[in-house]
Amino acid sequence: MQSANQYVNISAYKFITFDDTVEKRPEFLARCQELNLKGTILLSPEGINLFLAGLRHEIDAFLAWLRSDARFADLEPKESFSDRQPFTRMLVKLKREIITMKHPLIQPEKGRAPAVDAKTLKRWLDQGHDDQGKPVVMVDTRNDFEVDVGTFDQTVDYRIEKFSEFPDVIEKHREEFAGKTVVTFCTGGIRCEKAAIYMQNVGYDSVYQLEGGILKYFEEVGGAHYHGDCFVFDYRTALNPKLEPTATVQCFACRAVVTPREQLSPYYIPAFSCPHCKKAMREDTGIPRSQEAA
Template identity: 85%
Template structure:
């Protein structure tokens, strides 16, 4: 009988000068295929970002290979588990950035913004202020559809559609956050590496990034001060604070997140359509008729 947590899912990233990505790409691809791993690895001159899943031993062999490169010897990995393979293919891609912000002068390798760990953040949220007495404000750097699945209580959400919109939006709202400590967060921490640096550069005087993102927060302190689940980019769609897959799905047609309640709609046909598709279609027809 197979274990209900047969597959190990790992997420990891590191900002580091990586100028031999073209040479390394076939090595990564060949090893992952040999080990039976699936997922996505992004290789960029600014570093690496990966989401992989496989059995325990192959995952450990991959990590041993990765860490044998001195540049990635200290890479930190977040783990969760699933009863089936959450990815359908294995991709190794070359990218300009491992997370697209379109601000090439922001280089986390040269120095990070201050980070706050999960336990400290929970304590701050419990008491309502940081250790200097400043009110703590949570800022979500993820895309709107991800935020809709779940986020921290009373969080700032600018309803962005892609991360490259974040820099301009956050500049416009800087004055509203004077005198407050802003904690930026995302799924695994990678977006905040750039977001927090940018915020410092444009004049935010007290900004932190949540170390390890939502997934690390779930792992270390559970769901305190968090409402809902955390969107992830694989078949599981969302994880609860116990890092377990939920019943939330994603529509393959329009990519919208479909809640369990929305899945009861006659417009929800797995792999074909959902209520969000229907709404968009109706709005398009109404605008054309006007």
């Protein structure tokens, strides 16, 4: 049960025609500041994407305000909790896309790919096939460093470094998924939604997106068929299947994810370096290149 002093962390997105983002940006920023919220909101002609944290009454007040706009009346965020504010500032940004794919013809608001909910997916994975008897293949649409923190068992991971690489990679491997049901997934649902639509467009005939992503899966069924944790873009770095922060951290110098075991390395100096920095160190100074003077 949430305590009175715990922060509520929410993430949500919606693909919708949003042609007044310039006018709305100051309204969003002012409302969040009034409510002492921190985090990031992305406004784009294709919709909204947000990551916010605040006390329960502050978050509820913001959601009531947001839902007063008919375009966002049905927006349902995913929630987790923390003992301190996970963000350091409040940002409202204008973007061309709420998640960059560089394929403008992918327009989720005009028709989503089929979605599978967490409980159904768990049942499919338990039995080893979907309801039509097809083998189920999980495809991770996240960046490689996120996958390294945790992912579904036996998932397909193409080690992409940015989401805009996904379309070319998945199109090249289409024949490998013949006769199988593909489930795309990501942290909260936004990337796998675009990915599933693209896959349909290039000829995949049985593809689903995981509704709500990994975080909703954790919330509804826990960590079944998943190993490791889930990377998140705030100070918590990673959440376990109970949606609790873990001991995993992110290096301030190189931005790599540093596991508890890696934190035992002599190369791990908080706010300065980590084992992943070693390859980037100059042998004569031992200073990470990312911290060298320009």
